[in-house]
Amino acid sequence: MWQAVSVLVALGVLAPIASLIWLALGADYAHWQHLMQHVLPDATLNTAMLLAGVGVLTLVVGTGCAWLVSAHEFPGRKVLQWALLLPLAMPAYIVAFAYLDLLHPIGPVQGALRWMLGYSSPREWRLPDLRSMGGAIFVLGFVLYPYVYMTARAMFVTQPAHLMEAARMLGESRFGAFRRVALPMARPALAVGLSLALLETLNDIGASEFLGVNTLTVSVYTTWITRTDLAGAAQIACSMLLAVVALVWLERRGRRHQRYGSAQRMRPIQPERLRGAAAWGATLFTALPVLIGFVAPAAYLAWETAKRLRLGQGISSGLWTSLANTLTLAMGVTVLTVLAGLIVAWATRSGVSTRHPSRWQARVATLGYAVPGTVLAIGLLTPALAVDAGVARMLHLPGLPLMSLGVVLVVACTIRFLVIPVGGIESGLQRIPSTLEQASRLLGETPLYTLARVHLPLLRPAIATSALLVFVDAMKELPATLLLRPANFDTLATWLYGEAARGTYEEGAVAALLIVIAGLLPVVLLARTQSGVAGAAGDSDAFAHIPDNPS
Structure with a gap:
């Protein structure tokens, strides 16, 4: 039974992708010709430039910060090593929303700079427009660098100290030892972190649209919603799948060599104390990403929220409704996603224990994370409408009941975030000795009873962590x-999107602050995990591996 349900879950994940390809191929040639001439060249070039720019920025910032806090001692290091994760609590569209107001020509930052320089008008002096490719790279890069930072630091803190010491004894400088020894060993981790950051860049729609960059994702949205051309949107989405395949290939290639074995206990790298200008330079380099990616936008949101409440304007009923909708949606997605993840992970465990391993369901079930939300939505629409129409006829209901109740949206988010519980619960199951399961079966218990009475109590931390991550991601x-x-169904995210589109930032700041507060919870968990990796580095007989789902 477990295997059958697991197969159904895997097929459910594949259904939107198959539907998307069928929908795109079913359109006439004129659609393809128009897209190839007028839409795809510009959108593809913008997407490629954005991915390249964000890739370089996240690699430089993430790798540099990871190496500094792992191998050096400087003022503020203990705080910064976990504070560097804080931008993960800020979705890119919220950071873009904040900086559009902060860096507006008549905003507080440019106004203060003009006052200091002696100018009185934006016509006399102004910063480059944030609504540009450079602005999008700046915002996305400083939001997504923690993906590279997490994976790189997990590798750096577990590298053996004697290799770096040997390089220094052979005459290499500190930077030379990093470039020729530590960096090559960390390449698999860097590939994984970079691919995750680029997948998030490809999935982004809010920041890119706010900043005026017409990417493939934005083109899918405008083609479907603005031009009501579903076939054209499906064709653009299919072209995005090529980029997804390339990024997934990069991640899988990086994961091939993510484990390094050792026959003896290895002494990890000991931080080397920096002094003088080098120490304060390291503090500045590692503090700047935190200031740009979290502190400045979060302070702006808190200030705007406090100003609104201080002026007695309060919070509108529409925003409270959006908050209730967000919590309801997130709760439904969490329950369904964790349940499906538990089924897939347990089916994989059962197959291994019966010497019939079948991991393809788990691999297929986690593909949804690599598919951008816009692509997933278009692919899911056609099968969802078919099922919805069947349900309406069966129950004699008008319209499309599943769409109107948000069931299709819950299913889409479940497919997208299924990787989190599958990876988390599989990792938890691997820590449970198989002897417990064998003892239960020898006592005549069924697999379901064994799962309920033996494994679920031991899996409680893994399930709780997965549920929290899914809940916040759904929000x-x-x-x-x-x-x-x-x-007429708004969440905090769509409320913020609408406010930014209208150029009204006051209530949008309140919605954004609520999302950021919720996003801090998994960041705290990640900070504890990173501290655990660093603390256990000296007690492990093998180098730590990159977690299956660092996000």
Whole structure:
């Protein structure tokens, strides 16, 4: 039974992708010709430039910060090593929303700079426009660098000290030892972190649209919603799948060599104390990403929220409704996703224990994370409408009941975030000795009873962590929610999107602050995990491996 249900879950994940390809191929040639001439060249070039720029920025910032806090001692290091994770609590569209107001020509930052320089008008002096490719790279890079930072630091703190010491004894400088020894060993971790950051860049719609960059994701949205051309949107989405395949290939290639074995206990790298200008330079380099990616936008949101409440304007009923919708959606997605993840992980465990391993369901079930939300929404629409129409006829209901109740949106988010519980619960199951399961079966218990009475109590931390991560990710999800939400159904993310589109920042700041507060919870968990990796580095007989789902 477990295997059958697991197969159904895997097929459910594949259904939107198959539907998307069928929908794109079913359109006439004129659609393809128009897209190839007028849409795809510009959108593809913008997407490629954005991915390249964000890739370089995240690699430089993430790798540099990871090496500094792992191998050096400087003022503020103990705080910065976990504070560097804080930008993960800020979705890119929220950071873009904040900086559009902060860096506006008549905003507080440019106004203060003009006052200091002696100018009185934006016509006399102004900063480059944030609504540009450079602005999008700046925002996305300083939001997504923690993906590279996490994976790189997990590798750096577990590298053996004697290799670096040997390089220094052979005459290499500190930077030379890093470049020729530590960096090559960390390449698999860097590949994984970079691919995750680029997948998030490809999935982004809010920041890119706010900043005026017409990427493939933005083109999918405008083609479907603005031009009501579903076939054209499906064709653009299919072209995005090529980029997804390339990024997934990069991640899988990086994961091939993520484990390094050792026959003896290895002494990890000991931080080397920096002094003088070098120490304060390291503090500045590692503090700047935290200031740009979290402190400045979070302070702006808190200030705008406090100003609104201080002026007695309060919070509108529409925002409270959006908060209730967000919590309801996130709770539904969490329950369904964790349940499906538990089924897939347990089916994999059962197959291994019966000497019939079948991991393809787990691999297929986690593909949804690699598919951008806009692509997933378009692929899911056709099968969802078919099922919805069947349910309406069966129950004699008018309209499309599943769409209007938000069931399709919950399913889309479940497919997208299924990787989190599958990876987390599989890792938890691997820590449970198989002898416990064998003892239960020898006593005549069924697999279901064994799962309920033996494994679930031991899996409680893994399930709770997975549920928290899914809940927060569902609260922040924008692309799929924009495309599949029922009529007159707003979440905090879509409320913020609407406020930014209208140029009204006051209530948008309140919605954004609520999302950021929720996003801090998994960041705390990640900070504890990173501290655990660093603390256990000296007690492990093998180098730590990159977690299956660092996000």
